[in-house]
Amino acid sequence: MIELDFRSRKPIYEQICEKVKELIAVGEWKSGDQLPAVRCLARELGINHNTIQKAFSALEREGVINSVAGKGSFVSAMASQTEVFKKQALEEIERVIEKNVVYSITCEDVKQLAEHVFAKEKHGRGA
Amino acid sequence: MIELDFRSRKPIYEQICEKVKELIAVGEWKSGDQLPAVRCLARELGINHNTIQKAFSALEREGVINSVAGKGSFVSAMASQTEVFKKQALEEIERVIEKNVVYSITCEDVKQLAEHVFAKEKHGRGA
Amino acid sequence: MIELDFRSRKPIYEQICEKVKELIAVGEWKSGDQLPAVRCLARELGINHNTIQKAFSALEREGVINSVAGKGSFVSAMASQTEVFKKQALEEIERVIEKNVVYSITCEDVKQLAEHVFAKEKHGRGA
């Protein structure tokens, strides 16, 4: 379910955070669902349990999950989870557009890009 | 001309690379222009010259500048410099959109975002 | 009568201890009253009876209740129960004030805070 890129410059624990958020976003994991146990997931992914711990701590801090010692970790009940994710996603896109606006890209370029990406996406899901 | 954010988590040398590219992109520095000497720039920015060296080496590897031992560094003559930058910029934006497509954003969201950013930009320059 | 917050980082057994003390403090449970049976309460709260056991053991150690094997647990006859609770409460508040005195809070700040809390409380009960 979760695939890691050990060559990436992005730390493993951050990759895990992102994957968990994605799994929640696509509805694979729902509010209240119990996540895999820290040590169990660590074994599956072939990494140390402390790395999972670090990822889960960050996710709890963000309000994405709730971890209770002795019981487990659970997808947070935050009703607006999805909206928060969407807001953060759009903010990230905005930042990257702003940063690159200096390289003579036009509004039209970005719009076409968006259409291209979403068209691809549609095909990908249709397939 | 180049301002660094020492608090940023982005490495100083990467910040320098980006600033150099921006200065070329906006036409401040043109093909063939000589860049400031490594040690001189280091003194101005108040950083170690090794950090500038690292940035310039990366820029040379990308073909953005040419360094000639004993003479200095020069903006590359690559005619298509601007187009390469633009292509890279669009690729980066595409990557970020693709990564975030899972968070229930729509093509329309991104298009509106683009318009918003470019409208702001226009105002900023108009001012 | 007893409500638990399973998401709280406060251990379940500590939550139970506090609730029992509160119920005694407000006069709901009086000296000599029999507490619900461990297993019964466990069933009601949907938790393991060992957790209740742990809470009751702690309460007995503090002299709040008396457990008699084969008969059950009873609210301790300590005449001064209420006063002990009050003393402990004030000690806890004192500790927290002392700990925070370094953050440039004033005596006046704390006094106003107290008035605010008690005014709220009064309203809450009046409602």
Place this chain on the structure above:
Amino acid sequence: MIELDFRSRKPIYEQICEKVKELIAVGEWKSGDQLPAVRCLARELGINHNTIQKAFSALEREGVINSVAGKGSFVSAMASQTEVFKKQALEEIERVIEKNVVYSITCEDVKQLAEHVFAKEKHGRGA
């Protein structure tokens, strides 16, 4: 400068966070000051550098300090640092009063307590 209580139930890294905040609050460490190096402080306190790392990461998340790889950790420039600390302190006191209001303490009790603590404090500093 920083003393730890290894017997305490409070994790070491949390104790460190609190001590750092206190040192900033009392003006011992000022905005922009460089904190002791992670490994250096670890050696001094006789603990593992990872524990300091964990504390500093938490402090950075809270905006109390800024850590820059290769350079060091610095007291954040947040102008309102002191006010934030004070606000958090008062919130903690409020919470503890509210929690204990059930134990028949009166507003007057708390006010007297406050006076007592601040009188002691004054003497302590005067001595």
Place this chain on the structure above:
DNA sequence: GTGGTCTAGACCACA
């Protein structure tokens, strides 16, 4: 079993 903390020690990128 479950999460949380801590150590000892290694390796990395950056300055």
Place this chain on the structure above:
DNA sequence: GTGGTCTAGACCACA
């Protein structure tokens, strides 16, 4: 030198 990440392994409290 400086912070950051990761592992292997231990120990703890709680359920």
